[in-house]
Amino acid sequence: MHLTTLAIFFELSRTAFSTCAAGAVLFVIAAVAARNDVAQARGLDKAVALGYMLFAMPLAIFGAEHLSAAQGISQAVPSFMPWPLFWTYLVGFALIAASLSIATKIQIRWSGLFFGIMMFSFVAMMDIPGVIQKPHDRFGWALLLRELSFGSGGWLFSASATDGWQPRAKSTLITVGRIVLGISAIFYGVEHFLHPWGMPGVPLEKEMPAWIPLRALIGYLTGAMLLGCGVCILLAKKTRLAAAYLGAFIALEVLVIYGPVLILALLDPSTAVKVEGINYFGDTMLYAGTTLGLAIASPQTE
Numbered sequence: 001m002h003l004t005t006l007a008i009f010f011e012l013s014r015t016a017f018s019t020c021a022a023g024a025v026l027f028v029i030a031a032v033a034a035r036n037d038v039a040q041a042r043g044l045d046k047a048v049a050l051g052y053m054l055f056a057m058p059l060a061i062f063g064a065e066h067l068s069a070a071q072g073i074s075q076a077v078p079s080f081m082p083w084p085l086f087w088t089y090l091v092g093f094a095l096i097a098a099s100l101s102i103a104t105k106i107q108i109r110w111s112g113l114f115f116g117i118m119m120f121s122f123v124a125m126m127d128i129p130g131v132i133q134k135p136h137d138r139f140g141w142a143l144l145l146r147e148l149s150f151g152s153g154g155w156l157f158s159a160s161a162t163d164g165w166q167p168r169a170k171s172t173l174i175t176v177g178r179i180v181l182g183i184s185a186i187f188y189g190v191e192h193f194l195h196p197w198g199m200p201g202v203p204l205e206k207e208m209p210a211w212i213p214l215r216a217l218i219g220y221l222t223g224a225m226l227l228g229c230g231v232c233i234l235l236a237k238k239t240r241l242a243a244a245y246l247g248a249f250i251a252l253e254v255l256v257i258y259g260p261v262l263i264l265a266l267l268d269p270s271t272a273v274k275v276e277g278i279n280y281f282g283d284t285m286l287y288a289g290t291t292l293g294l295a296i297a298s299p300q301t302e
Contacts, residue, residue: 015069016266016274022064022096023282026057030103044241047248051292052102054251055153058282058289059099059115065275066092078125094118102157109165112158113173119151138191139204145184146202146283152177153290156297174297181294182234185226185246192223199261200253201284206276209264212257225249233294240298247292254285 030053037049066073070088077084094115101111127144134140159165159173191203196219199206208215225246232242258281265277 013271013274015065016271016278018064018068019061019275019278019282020266022060023057026060026099026103027053029100030056033104044244044248047251048244048292048295050251051247051289051296052105052157053289054247054254054285055157055289055293056099056103058286059095059102061278061282063092063095063099065278066095069275076126081125091118098154105161109158109161109163112154112156112161114154116151116154116158119147119154123147123151141187142191142203145180145187146287148180149184149290150286152180153286153293156290156293159297160293174294177294177297178233178236178239181243181291182230185230185233185291189223189225189227189230192219192226196220196223199280199284200257201250202287204280204283206280208257209261218253218257222249222253240295240300243291243294243298247288247290247295250284250288250291254281254288258284 034049034053038046041049066088070085070092074084074088077087081087098111098115101107123144127140127147131137131140131144155173156177159170159177164170165173188201188203192198192200195203196216197207198204198219199208200218200222208218212218229242229246232238233246262277262281265273268274268277
């Protein structure tokens, strides 16, 4: 039994091992940083207090992925940009730095702002041209809204800094984040009703495995949550409450659905399967953290 466990461990690819290690280290750092906030929070606010952790962990995971799989990821750098390997490494280090900043709330004003600018740049250079090239590809639109949401999440955490922006600048950052998240949640909600067997949260190509019970019900329930909360967020009606419920719901799905899927992926001998499982887990966790970021940045009265 012990030999089998060791064999599985050493079969993990360098990318899978480094990303999991980075996520585990960041989890410990974020848990220590958030312990007082979680202890003092009550009810749903306990989930909101975990928003920093849920946003920061995937950044560490993806940062480690950029550093350990740089050759492959550099192929996605637009052809008009020189030195693709340099940019891949730079983004990797930037993601890790941002994850540490957001987890510990140190200089979050600037890390959130610059992370958002970076994500919006990716949208302009890669996602928008992809959608223009294939306007009927629903996954292209899902990716575009996902990257926009992540960038908006960075701005929301930037706006949450206690020593941050002037009221007008803070309000602008929150408004941009609210509108983007509202639109993305509504789009994703409709997609879940049209394609309920897809993995819940961000609707991409992967479908829920057959061993998950009540797959269609999960899809429809996720769609209802995304659609209902998305409308409230877009219309600025009970924004904080809607964002808190939606973020907590998606975080729960990360734990009970994406967690087991990730474990099975890591036990698969294929490196591609491992990396896919890690990416889906990290992407959905980041979307949950982004949504909770809106709850963190929104005034208590909303």
